[in-house]
Amino acid sequence: MGTRVYIETWGCQMNLHQSEGMAGVLERAGHAIVDRLEDADVVLFNGCMVRGKAEEKLLGRIGAVVEEKRRRDVVFGVGGCFGQVHGDSLFARSRAIDFVFGTRQHLALPDLIDQARRKRASLLSGADDASLDETPFRRTSAVTAMVTITEGCSNACSYCVVPRARGPMRSRDPEAILAEVRSVVADGHREILLLGQNVNAYGRDRPAVGGFARLLERASAEGPARIRFTSSHPRDMTQEILDAMAGHANVCRHLHLALQSGSDRVLDAMNRGYGRDSFLRIAEAARRTLPGINLTTDLIVGFPGETASEFEETLDMVREVRFGSIYAAKYSPRPLTRAAEMVDDVSRDEKERRLARVLEVERAIAAEGNARFVGRTLVVLVEGEAAGGRHFGRADDHRTVVVEGEVGAGELALVTILRASASALTGAVQRLGDAVT
Numbered sequence: 001m002g003t004r005v006y007i008e009t010w011g012c013q014m015n016l017h018q019s020e021g022m023a024g025v026l027e028r029a030g031h032a033i034v035d036r037l038e039d040a041d042v043v044l045f046n047g048c049m050v051r052g053k054a055e056e057k058l059l060g061r062i063g064a065v066v067e068e069k070r071r072r073d074v075v076f077g078v079g080g081c082f083g084q085v086h087g088d089s090l091f092a093r094s095r096a097i098d099f100v101f102g103t104r105q106h107l108a109l110p111d112l113i114d115q116a117r118r119k120r121a122s123l124l125s126g127a128d129d130a131s132l133d134e135t136p137f138r139r140t141s142a143v144t145a146m147v148t149i150t151e152g153c154s155n156a157c158s159y160c161v162v163p164r165a166r167g168p169m170r171s172r173d174p175e176a177i178l179a180e181v182r183s184v185v186a187d188g189h190r191e192i193l194l195l196g197q198n199v200n201a202y203g204r205d206r207p208a209v210g211g212f213a214r215l216l217e218r219a220s221a222e223g224p225a226r227i228r229f230t231s232s233h234p235r236d237m238t239q240e241i242l243d244a245m246a247g248h249a250n251v252c253r254h255l256h257l258a259l260q261s262g263s264d265r266v267l268d269a270m271n272r273g274y275g276r277d278s279f280l281r282i283a284e285a286a287r288r289t290l291p292g293i294n295l296t297t298d299l300i301v302g303f304p305g306e307t308a309s310e311f312e313e314t315l316d317m318v319r320e321v322r323f324g325s326i327y328a329a330k331y332s333p334r335p336l337t338r339a340a341e342m343v344d345d346v347s348r349d350e351k352e353r354r355l356a357r358v359l360e361v362e363r364a365i366a367a368e369g370n371a372r373f374v375g376r377t378l379v380v381l382v383e384g385e386a387a388g389g390r391h392f393g394r395a396d397d398h399r400t401v402v403v404e405g406e407v408g409a410g411e412l413a414l415v416t417i418l419r420a421s422a423s424a425l426t427g428a429v430q431r432l433g434d435a436v437t
Helices: 013-028 052-071 080-093 106-118 129-134 162-166 174-186 212-220 239-246 264-270 276-289 308-321 348-371
Strands: 004-009 042-047 075-079 099-101 121-123 144-148 191-195 226-230 254-256 294-301 325-330 377-385 391-395 400-404 412-420 425-432
Touching: 004 013, 013 042, 013 080, 013 106, 013 144, 013 191, 042 052, 042 080, 052 075, 052 080, 075 080, 075 106, 080 099, 080 162, 099 106, 106 121, 144 174, 174 191, 174 212, 191 212, 212 226, 212 239, 239 276, 276 294, 276 308, 294 308, 294 348, 308 348, 325 348, 348 412, 377 400, 377 425, 400 412
Parallel strands: 004 042, 042 075, 075 099, 099 121, 144 191, 191 226, 254 294, 294 325, 400 425
Antiparallel strands: 377 391, 377 412, 391 400, 412 425
16 A cells, blocks of 8 residues: 655745656555645655745754654655755755655656665656656646646856756657647646746757747647746747737736846846846837736845945836836855855845835835726636635736635636735626636
């Protein structure tokens, strides 16, 4: 009889999707996936290395596993980007860790768990690149299906550990991607989320497969109600991709482009490969090609050497582009990166101040932008339940909408917006069904 496995995940949607693959592999091997650590015989932590905060959270959670191991026999494994980067050194961090695995070892997990029952074990390399196409995913959402199109990253952003953790960018075969899209659409998923560290560079390593614009066109033609993608690199955004988005009604009017900084000098130190003027040209082209598009972004505050005036340049960019939302983070040195060798000379208090200031400016912009939707009627894809007997979903441009009325997950609803805040819209259902599109 198989064991009961609990998986806890930190980090990006790539990590979440990889956990779906881990769960699928383990179920195929006869194990049961459980929702509570307290019910598990095997505990897996799929960890993130992109931000120091995610690493701290994972290390803090180890204590919960230690408590369980004191009461009963539990096998504990730590992996993902966190396991890949830290490797066997994790054994010295905690005696509770029984095995370590990396970012590409999903198919080997059942054997690795068996090995760990006898002695500490690790597997950090050697997996076949084709393993992604062989992975049976246990999808956690009945509405949105994540489909990976690229793995790894070939950029060399000075602050980022992802190339070390996941290797160079590898584009999947388009026919395998489209077969997966057809499969999840047939299973009833209404939305497809194309995933990669750098989706709009798709095909650069395999010119014969074509580029991202062509893949997006072909995937949208497979019939999902909605299709979206993340993440995109500004350096690789082209008019051809924007035209492909505009040419298909089921491609969401949302574009996430990580700006990271509004200062040319800081962007150069980050090795991002673009400047503020080129980013502004991309934003202008996106809004010209797709009127009403929702542009969202990532920012890092307190990068080594960032001056007060350079931080003000970032605020100026936020005000000029008027992003719909921002994921902002304080800079934290990551191992094995060039930025980790720089002097981290912006104090913790100053990073906190800058982060609070960015979020203050963005909240005001988001509140003003969302207020424009009051009185309008939007098509919302309902994703799940919210507090107070309500549901939540997303509009075509990826804005969160709290829905009042009789709806269910996976339904398309025509919703009249009644109220707006910086974080969400709230509206009442007018009509349900595919006809609302």
